[in-house]
Amino acid sequence: MEIFSMYEVGIPTERAYVYKLSSGAECYIPFQIDTSADGGHDCTCLKxxxxxxxxxxxxPVLSAGFMAAKGWRGKTRFNPQGIHTYIREYNHALQQISWKAVEPRGAHVDIMGNFALIEDIIKVAVGAIGLGGG
Known part of the structure; x- marks a missing residue:
């Protein structure tokens, strides 16, 4: 048995928020996202x-890869037998296969058109493990 973790990277993804106290909240949640908070020219990660x-x-990549890189790697609480893990990150590529049935698509559908992913899934299916060095 092996554990394969395959995911896409290269797309801006929400990670955290800046909140402000909402004075006239109609519900019981007194905070809202502060849409006026921007990072300016030096910090493009906050908009x-x-x-x-x-x-x-x-x-986020940090979440997508954490278990494969730390939680399951080697003999751990979550992998007591030390089952070999493989991690593969795929750079986001604009649509490589024409999907006509579903609009709009998200990253979880678009990655299925990534030729490198399809090639690696075929390798796993036929038993050619390692994915180019693991």
Whole structure:
């Protein structure tokens, strides 16, 4: 058995928010995102109160790769037998296969058109493990 973690990178992805106290909140949540918070020219990762980092548009790379890089790697609490893990990050590529059935698409659908991902899935399916060095 092996564990394969495959995910896309290279798309700005929400990671954190700047909040402000809302004075006239109609609900019980007294905070809202401070849309006036911007990083300016030096910090392009903060726009409209939202911090963005590298990811797949839905999950930051830090979260997508953590378990494969730390939680499952070697003999750990989450991998007591030390099952070999493989990690592969795929650079975001504009649509490589024409998807006509679903609009709009998100990163989780678009990655299925990534030729490198498809090639690696075929390698795993036929038993050619390692994905180019693991």
């Amino acid at each position: 409209g109160g939202v911090f963005s980092v590298d990811g797949d548009e839905t999950v």
